[in-house]
Amino acid sequence: MEKKVIFEMKDIVKTFYQGTENELEVLHGISLTVHEGEFVSIVGPSGSGKSTLMNIIGALDRQTSGQYILDGVSMDDVDDNKLSHFRNQKIGFVFQTFNLIPRTSALKNVEMPMMYAGVPHRERTQKAKDLLKLVEMEDRMGHMPNELSGGQKQRVAIARSMANDPAIILADEPTGALDTYTGHLVMNLFHQLHKEQGKTIVLITHNPELAAETERILTIRDGLIVSDQRKEGDVWI
Numbered sequence: 001m002e003k004k005v006i007f008e009m010k011d012i013v014k015t016f017y018q019g020t021e022n023e024l025e026v027l028h029g030i031s032l033t034v035h036e037g038e039f040v041s042i043v044g045p046s047g048s049g050k051s052t053l054m055n056i057i058g059a060l061d062r063q064t065s066g067q068y069i070l071d072g073v074s075m076d077d078v079d080d081n082k083l084s085h086f087r088n089q090k091i092g093f094v095f096q097t098f099n100l101i102p103r104t105s106a107l108k109n110v111e112m113p114m115m116y117a118g119v120p121h122r123e124r125t126q127k128a129k130d131l132l133k134l135v136e137m138e139d140r141m142g143h144m145p146n147e148l149s150g151g152q153k154q155r156v157a158i159a160r161s162m163a164n165d166p167a168i169i170l171a172d173e174p175t176g177a178l179d180t181y182t183g184h185l186v187m188n189l190f191h192q193l194h195k196e197q198g199k200t201i202v203l204i205t206h207n208p209e210l211a212a213e214t215e216r217i218l219t220i221r222d223g224l225i226v227s228d229q230r231k232e233g234d235v236w237i
């Protein structure tokens with residue numbers, strides 16, 4: 001059976017304008033389809049446009065031209081007022097610097113996206129507990145972020161990213177602030193979520209070794225996708 005399309009980009013161009021004179025076209029026409037359950041990485045040198053592309057995938061920014069369809073909805077049809085709600089529902093973000101809310105317990109951090117989504121108290125607390133259990137953080141639920149190690153913070157952040165059952169988990173250099181060993185543990189967690197829960201994951205990374213662990217590598221250079229490789233068995237094609 002054909003897998004469901006999670007998002008589709010058609011000829012996405014992004015231009016930044018500074019004043020009326022200066023314009024900088026950063027993405028020059030990106031076309032890309034990602035299906036449900038894929039674990040994709042986006043790699044490319046610094047300045048190639050990865051963050052710009054990620055901001056569009058994550059509905060944090062809009063394209064200048066082209067079409068972006070996320071979970072069946074064209075982003076052109078989502079007005080600015082609805083954008084943050086849409087983002088909260090559809091995207092689970094994991095950042096390099098964790099971005100947990102300080103002086104707020106791990107449990108409350110995971111509850112937060114559900115609070116914004118209007119999930120009733122009892123239900124969201126139970127879901128947050130279940131998610132923290134899934135990432136093996138159930139014994140640290142009452143801890144504040146500053147009482148957690150980097151790897152533990154990232155596990156809480158990953159639990160939070162799944163709170164509203166997003167269409168995509170979008171992870172931007174999620175192991176960038178962690179030592180190699182802890183980074184591997186975090187990557188293993190993504191692999192587990194992908195394999196056991198069928199999550200669709202988009203990983204943005206500088207690290208080719210991490211990218212090679214995923215099943216599809218998109219390489220972006222100077223604002224264009226220059227290769228799109230998939231792993232078949234042990235071979236990249």
Ligand SMILES: Nc1ncnc2c1ncn2[C@@H]1O[C@H](COP(=O)(O)OP(=O)(O)OP(=O)(O)O)[C@@H](O)[C@H]1O
Pocket residue numbers: 016017024026044045046047048049050051052053
């Ligand atoms: N808001 C902005 N206004 C103007 N130019 C921008 C803006 N954001 C990014 N750029 C430019 O777009 C280009 C691509 O930047 P981007 O951050 O997407 O690259 P990147 O591949 O994520 O780099 P890195 O790996 O270093 O984070 C750069 O030349 C950058 O200066």
